[in-house]
Amino acid sequence: MTTHYFENTLSITSTQLAKLPLANHSILLFNAKTLELSDFNLPDCLSSFELSVINRRKSPQAKQEYLASRLLLKHLIKITQPQYVLVALNKMSTEFDETSSKLKIHVGDDVINTCISHSHGLVGVALNLDKSEFGFDVEKVSLKRPFEKLAKHFYHNDEITLITKPTNTQAQADTFFRIWTLKESLAKATSRPIAKLLSPNVFDELNSAKLSASSNRVAVTNSSESNVCFDVSVVHKKSIDWRCFLLSDFVN
Template structure:
């Protein structure tokens, strides 16, 4: 059964504005984003600006800005009633009670659940309109890490044995655990030692995964097969919708 989880079933395509699927995870390489080129006051809410300014490294600022632009783009593309809303009237704020990143829209009672992931400058963002159990994770594959040593320390023995056969499986197992943690609102520390494949079965959740360039991507949901990934090649693809 675990062999199914190592198949490359997740579809990743280049982004196009139309047609647009609400169950889309937008992916973007933020490392070339020049944050100084943007009018941040017009794009980020006052709360987001406060969080952004607390980010110390340029990489952290790039990832934060990129994920927020992707989320606001998704709101405008999937909810036509907010298409003309100023981007700084959409605010992303983490909710401790639900362990979810929620989007609040000025002048509206609408609150949207979302999910983010980032690894080494590569970021992903998605909305969860239906508030289903859903989570995804991105992790850069590094062949220099001590796979077996790490796996022995953190993972289930059955998972360690799978990694012995193929070291890159370490990252597939990791993204599955992270995605499951987000889908079920559990801390990742609680899901490190249990067998993730058994946990997925017990949770009655499905998972699809793939490798994209040097990254492993996994999606966990009770409707995982409905989700797709779309790569934004340039932030300019968002310009006409976000008006920057």
């Protein structure tokens, strides 16, 4: 019954930003650790509100992730929405709307729903132009996390059985993080707190909500680590086909 959630059906293609296909239902992934903040004139890239936010970030990685996510959203708007191609980057502004629990980007009088996720430097962004039920999540697959202990404390018994059934640690970790990214994606798609989706069976919740889910894993190479693996899941309406693009570079 749950097998198809682990079949890695989400399309993930490596490409350059300049060669990105014109596709509205696209999730962009980028290793923000490769960004040099000094290469960017932040007032040209970010709105005054965004500048105030990034200046409050303490760690360099947090600043890299914030800058990468906002620039990717703005470039994605310019690529998919030709009417905005001449709008300056600093005239677009992202702000979190507490009422809808959505990150929204303001472009003139227009407001566009977005979705972002980040984990250990890997940033993912997408536009939700039709405001449909949609959410995605990226999470580093770490063998150092006490995932079995966490699952037994938070997850549904059926999910715990799936995680503990394999005999090797890698398979257990893969299952734990796949369930985690599905729960996070569902929370974003339905605007529900993740705390309320930890104990229910995520597969039952997806079926009840009549939403589709697809997932895959992607390896990202960092200077200090090699072959860092991330799990990526997306939850969406069944009539919409979302794809991921792992960007190999970033245009300043």
